[in-house]
Amino acid sequence: MSHSSHPLDNPVWDALTHAQSGVALGAGSARRYRSDISVFCGMADSSDEAWSDLAELGGEERAVVLFRPGPIEEPTDWERLYSGSGIQMVLDSEPRSVPVLPPIDPATGVVVTMRPLGETDIEQMIALVARTEPGPFLQRTIELGGYVGIFHADALVAMAGQRIRPTGHCEISAVCTDLSARRRGYASVVTAAVADGIRRRGEVPFLNVRTDNSAAIPVYERLGFLQRTITQFAVLRPPSG
Secondary structure: OOOOOOHHHOHHHHHHHOOOHHHEEOOOOEEEEOOOOOOEEEEOOOOHHHHHHHHOOOOOOOOEEEEEEOOOOOOOOOEEEEEEEEEEEEOOOOOOOOOOOOOEOOOOOOEEEEEEOOHHHHHHHHHHHHHHOOOOOOOOHHHHOOOEEEEEOOEEEEEEEEOOOOOOEEEEEEEEEOHHHOOOOHHHHHHHHHHHHHHHOOOEEEEEEEOOOOOHHHHHHHHOOEEEEEEEEEEEEOOOO
């Protein structure tokens, strides 16, 4: 890593040292989100000092999670527990080709509604994430804001929200749809709704999708998202002692 001039080239670090510094832990050249909000950590650069600062941020298992564009090259005495890659996509215009949400679901006959999600919805949000596995979502992730959900009657069946907020940008995250409500365009509807909220603040929406998620990538492309770069994530354990 090196110091970057574009916020999206080191989004977690930029967010935790600017817009989201209020939910950041750490000092020096490494930061992490509060442990009940998000698992991600950020580093200013790849200096020995930054890796040393990062080592101090591990939880009980001492593991840390890095997530950013470009290669992640940990020191040789660190242990890599898991890693993968994704695509960072950016929306530079209004969402397009957004499906219309029907008042009644034609397949089941239940009432369909969409609304902002709040504290009273957390239990359903966590249950939906557990069923669909869109990525990390913790007890207080909702504090990052902007969550919207689609309901069949009183049951939450789809949602999306905001996560990382590097300067001038905001990530759309936790996009998921229950198996019982798929093939209705709900992922597009909630993604577009969150994107509209971000754009109204004067920020640029972006998102990250796994490179092997062949179903989701075309959905985002139809909405107008463009692929910007490849991202990497890695779960790392610093040396003991």
